[in-house]
């Protein structure tokens with residue numbers, strides 16, 4: 071695909087004798103939500119780390135909107151529009167929800183607010199931050215310290231922070247981990263709303279969430295892509311069922 075937002079080609083990574091990424095090829099088009107699933111230890115998290123830049127692959131290519139980012143540090147990748155949410159704590163507990171998002175808006179905008187009068191600059195920052203909080207239905211909790219938010223609300227706040235960065239590609243690392251059914255449903259609703267605006271790479275164990283959200287699914291087993299395609303095709307692939315040892319993919 072010429073206009074792939076993310077193109078991963080033949081990615082390889084080993085830890086000593088253990089091959090954790092074994093020739094992974096995967097691409098995500100504009101606005102597409104691509105889920106990577108697979109049994110424990112399949113290499114999903116290490117794949118996310120290699121895309122975000124916290125882990126160096128041994129071989130292969132990673133292109134973000136056509137730019138080879140393979141050897142760029144995480145902050146350079148972030149400047150090109152790569153954001154990551156969940157399984158990292160980007161939330162500052164002693165700041166309010168609004169302040170947390172305003173900091174992200176400021177980080178994205180660099181020094182552009184320096185040239186506004188302080189009050190005007192702050193109002194503009196807060197407006198943008200509030201817009202991101204509204205997107206994740208957290209606007210009514212804007213003034214609450216992040217430390218006092220529920221687990222599900224913190225997850226929503228992390229999403230708002232990612233949104234404020236206006237990403238080209240959002241990496242979602244197990245957004246449902248540690249959440250109850252109600253919170254999971256809330257995160258799925260928010261992600262559904264955001265779908266189509268930017269590309270997303272989702273790693274998730276919760277199959278209900280995966281099948282509710284994904285446009286494409288890749289199944290990773292022992293570091294290799296066993297199957298890749300639409301949710302329907304993947305669900306009906308006998309090799310996938312076998313890899314999950316008969317667990318139902320629903």
Ligand SMILES: Nc1ncnc2c1ncn2[C@@H]1O[C@H](COP(=O)(O)OP(=O)(O)OP(=O)(O)O)[C@@H](O)[C@H]1O
Nearest residue numbers: 085088090108109110111112113114115116117275
């Ligand atoms: N820093 C490391 N050094 C050595 N081995 C590692 C390291 N990080 C991960 N591994 C190993 O690499 C393999 C893949 O791990 P990874 O965490 O990517 O799997 P996963 O698919 O995300 O699993 P899970 O679903 O349980 O989160 C595992 O066997 C893991 O033990």
